[in-house]
Amino acid sequence: xxxxxxxVIIGAGIVGLATADHLHRARPGLRLLVIEKEDGPxxxxxxxxxxxxxxxxxxxxxxxxxxxxxxGAARTRAFCAENGVRFDSCGKLIVATEESELPRLExxxxxxxxxxxxxxMLDAAEMAEVEPKVAGLRxxxxxxxxxxxxxxxxxxxxxxxxxxxxxxxxxxxxAGLVEGAAEIRVETTGGDVAxxxxxxxxxxxxxxxxxxxxxxxxxxxxxxxxxYFRLSPRxxxxxxxxxxxxxxxxxxxxxxxLTRMIGGYTTVGPNAIFSFGRETYDGNRIVARxxxxxxxxxxxxxxxxxxxxxxxxxxxGTLSRRAYLERCRRYCxxxxxxxxxxxxxxxxxxxxxxxxxxxxxxxVRETARTVHVCNAPSPAATSAFPIGEEIGAKALAKIAA
Numbered sequence: 001x002x003x004x005x006x007x008v009i010i011g012a013g014i015v016g017l018a019t020a021d022h023l024h025r026a027r028p029g030l031r032l033l034v035i036e037k038e039d040g041p042x043x044x045x046x047x048x049x050x051x052x053x054x055x056x057x058x059x060x061x062x063x064x065x066x067x068x069x070x071x072g073a074a075r076t077r078a079f080c081a082e083n084g085v086r087f088d089s090c091g092k093l094i095v096a097t098e099e100s101e102l103p104r105l106e107x108x109x110x111x112x113x114x115x116x117x118x119x120x121m122l123d124a125a126e127m128a129e130v131e132p133k134v135a136g137l138r139x140x141x142x143x144x145x146x147x148x149x150x151x152x153x154x155x156x157x158x159x160x161x162x163x164x165x166x167x168x169x170x171x172x173x174x175a176g177l178v179e180g181a182a183e184i185r186v187e188t189t190g191g192d193v194a195x196x197x198x199x200x201x202x203x204x205x206x207x208x209x210x211x212x213x214x215x216x217x218x219x220x221x222x223x224x225x226x227x228y229f230r231l232s233p234r235x236x237x238x239x240x241x242x243x244x245x246x247x248x249x250x251x252x253x254x255x256x257x258l259t260r261m262i263g264g265y266t267t268v269g270p271n272a273i274f275s276f277g278r279e280t281y282d283g284n285r286i287v288a289r290x291x292x293x294x295x296x297x298x299x300x301x302x303x304x305x306x307x308x309x310x311x312x313x314x315x316x317g318t319l320s321r322r323a324y325l326e327r328c329r330r331y332c333x334x335x336x337x338x339x340x341x342x343x344x345x346x347x348x349x350x351x352x353x354x355x356x357x358x359x360x361x362x363x364v365r366e367t368a369r370t371v372h373v374c375n376a377p378s379p380a381a382t383s384a385f386p387i388g389e390e391i392g393a394k395a396l397a398k399i400a401a
Contacts, residue, residue: 005033005167007395008186008195010174010209012036013046014150014381015373016201017157018388023395024166030399032166033195035188037173042154044279045203046381048346050228050259050267052242053077053087053146054379057094058254061114064362065379068390070115072383073144079385080148083156086262092145092242093127095136095331101246102138108246109140117144133238135333145242149262150381174202177212177370184369197398199391200372204278204349207293210372215365219374220297222352223278223290224253226270227318230343231258235335236266243331253348256317256327267343268328268335271317274304275347302356351375364391371395 007023009016012034020034038044053073059066080087096105105121112119120141122130127139162168169190176187183194200209204223210216231238243258253272260266274294277287294300304311317324321340328335351359351374363375371394373387380387 011201012041022392047151068383075385087148089146223275225275228269229340235339
């Protein structure tokens with residue numbers, strides 16, 4: 001007999017676990033299964049990010065990102081407080097170091113204010129008071145930004161769900177989804193299961209799981225490698241907050257920043273370069289399937305053509321530690337080459353459309369018996385609990401149908 005569940009969640013990253021948590025809280029009697037190909041939760045994007053609790057500064061007012069980030073930051077802190085997960089609301093400075101950046105800084109301030117955030121604009125003297133080692137013309141102070149170990153949140157979530165009866169299958173890969181009128185069969189390397197609804201929260205494999213439902217013809221996950229350094233013990237206490245540059249509109253991500261980590265050290269990064277593998281944390285080596293999936297997609301080449309300048313800028317940081325350093329010295333001039341020590345990279349799952357444009361907001365697609373989170377870019381970790389509510393609500397509607 002094939003085991004039967006009310007809902008199967010594919011992926012035990014923070015979004016998958018938050019979705020399972022919402023389903024369990026909303027309907028405690030549901031039989032739930034979380035399937036994860038790794039041997040524990042949060043092994044990929046969730047466990048390899050910068051650990052920032054974003055306040056919602058960057059996102060367009062009214063967008064899904066803005067709404068979910070603001071709610072998610074509060075929910076993340078509440079979960080940590082209730083479950084003994086350490087976090088620190090250390091605050092963030094977004095620093096303008098050149099006159100040309102000041103209009104963009106003002107625009108960020110207006111956007112953040114429209115999102116309901118309580119920020120302060122600091123002049124150079126005020127900035128020197130709160131961060132004496134940081135140089136710049138003006139800066140936005142975001143006191144609500146913070147840091148946490150999202151992997152620790154995943155472990156706490158998994159432990160709570162497990163103790164309350166949610167089932168898990170680790171070390172298990174999903175190979176197929178066979179959808180019927182009343183249920184869907186999930187084919188896995190550990191045997192098949194049947195369920196009323198399957199929810200894909202597969203991160204770096206989101207397009208592959210969505211493709212099992214025929215929902216990934218017009219986008220592809222293109223992996224971007226974010227390379228970090230870790231500050232030496234000498235420089236580890238140079239800053240007390242997160243220090244970010246003003247985002248460059250010609251670059252796809254937020255730029256190299258200093259991030260205090262819950263472990264008591266500070267990281268520098270990340271840059272963003274194309275990754276030839278989706279899970280190659282030990283080096284940017286070629287994984288045939290991963291490289292083929294990107295290189296065979298027309299949107300990839302359109303993206304590369306459009307992003308040649310930014311791509312070369314990011315590659316320079318990969319090839320030259322000194323170039324990486326200079327990006328940080330713009331706002332933290334005391335840093336030296338000896339302060340940059342090796343640190344593990346992260347790999348970001350970025351959905352790209354056939355037109356070659358990065359899909360900026362969250363992307364969710366559905367069939368009668370599935371819900372797929374196809375794109376969950378930053379700030380997905382911060383926003384995980386409200387994302388889980390939205391995805392869980394869609395799943396509950398299908399269970400009831």
